[in-house]
Amino acid sequence: MLRLWRDQLHIALCPDRVITMHCKAGLRPTIVAKKVHAYSGSEPGWQSALTVLQAALNNPAWKNADATLILSNHFVRFLMLPWSDVALNDAEKLSLLQQRFVEVYGEASATWEMRLNKESFGSPSLACAVETSLLEQLKSVVNASSLRLQSVQPYLMTAFNFCRRDLGNGAAWFVLAEQGIFCIGLLHKGRWQSIRSRLVEKDWFDESMRALEREMLLVDNGGESSKVFLYSPENPVYAPIKRGALVIHPLLPNLRDVFSREEMNIYAMAAAGI
Helix, strand or coil, rough: CCCCCCCCCEECCCCCCHHHHHHHHCCCCCHHHHHEECCCCCCCCCCCHHHHHHHHHHHHHCCCCCCEEEECCHHHEEEEEEECCCCCEEEEEEHHHHHCCCCCCHHHHHHCCEEEEECCCCEEEEEEEEEEHHHHHHHHHHHCCCCCCEECCCCCCCCHHHHHHHCCCCCCEEEECCEEEEEEEEEEEEEEEEEEEEEEECCCHHHHHHHHHHHHHCCHHHHHHCCEEEEEECCCCCCEEEEECEEEEECCCCCCCCCCCCHHHHHHHCEEEE
């Protein structure tokens, strides 16, 4: 009998934990298991996360499942590539993109794996980059298991797609906060106009709002919209907040039958990709 669907495993990779969510195959995937694999980060950078992930993938219940990996924004770098009216081939675009990343992040970025989100005529494009060694080792760990790797996604993109309907088509700011980092982007008609990421240790809300106010001054036409959407499942905000002329509208994860509200906030990063 032809099998139309495969089980799905959604994995969120963070600096202090790996989140796994197993969905049973079917017309509507059903979440049957979930777990947070916490660790202390004894190895540098993302190595600890890979060690924990490798151990987690030994679960026989996940055999032959399709895997989607969501990378914390701690592991991804973003920038905007300005629109150009000069026709470029793929090699020229890559060269321009590498040059731009080196300007922003230094020479180490020259060997990163880069992706460019192609926008419509006249609009800048959002680009992201991940350390090549991280991607290679991720693929190696998954390929050594019984899983099939379907995609690797930055959390910014997964969260944006999850919240996209609520953001509307007008000009609006999107703030995505997770533990220790936040991203701020300006959107117009669903297209990225600017992006900024910043590490933060505490008082993330006040720090993100101050960063937002600076961005509104720096970005062309950035101050034309006082509408701000905040997605912060790990530190949820449940009611709109007024800050001067700004109105911050919180967005919340969908509550599913298998989750309490507290659990939904914990597992939101992995669940956003379902």
